[in-house]
Amino acid sequence: MYGYGYSYNASATIGSLMSLPRCLYTMDGVDELIDIGDVAAFELDTFTITARVKKGAAGVTNTIFSNQLQAAAGSGLCGVLFRWLSDDKIYILTAISNAYESVGTTLTYASTTQEYHVAVKKSGTSITIYVDGVIAGTGTISSATVDYTTTGTKKTDIGALWNHGTASYGAFLNGTVRDVRFYNVALSDADVLLVKNWSYAPSGMVANWIGENATDTFGGGNWTVVDSVSANNGTSVNMEEGDRTC
């Protein structure tokens, strides 16, 4: 509005006053997800995953992010799975030598009205889970090396996991998700808090979906969910145009 004293010639000032759109996707918990596919660059032993998630129902499994995962026994379990379980605690499952090892939060996070900022980092054998910028769980796993090998296919997904044996997805997110980030470093506690506060200052971010720089488009019945860092774009599965809101 002109009446507030802002000038369109003062582009720097206007730019600092305007915030970019912060969009989100709503998933139904039945069959909706964002598939990013098989991205070898994500097969890291040191990483941080962050996201903003609101659950649509408590007491159910909700996958937040699965990284290079294949969940069929007998086909070489692999990858990393970040999710709520039905006890409303948040867990990370890490494949070590064809078996999953789990670390979870101490408390439960059951709200269906609050959007949580969740993060998990792995450094060596140490796992740290954060909720809203605060450490919520710690643990160790038996090896620093994540098992990313499988005889089947593996996928990176937002809001679901991939099972090669049944050629299908599972453990769908019922709720909303946005600002999913993947870092190739173990962020410090201070940096996780910065990310929680929407900062892009911490270095090491190799992927960001549904963040402030998202330029997602809808076509052919699906959303192209843009990775604004490395163009490892995702594709919505079983979702409609109205499932993305800004």
Add this chain to the structure above:
Amino acid sequence: MNKYYIFETTKSNLINVLNSLTEKEKSFLVVDINNVRWNNPKSKCVLKTKAYSDNIPAFLKGVKSYSQEEILKELSIASWTFKI
């Protein structure tokens, strides 16, 4: 809001049924055949459709549909979920 239907069928039969639909009828469906949700072993599947349409395929007419809340209860049984 979407509607959800549960069918007991095979994948090949489902493909045949969906391929027989007109383009308008296909536009009523949200799911892609490759991403239909099946239980294990594959005998039941979930078809998701838009809530309202004048192009409801004949094979869906008269079939019980579920809301999101109702279908989630149906899917909460173990055979529809992964163990990990």
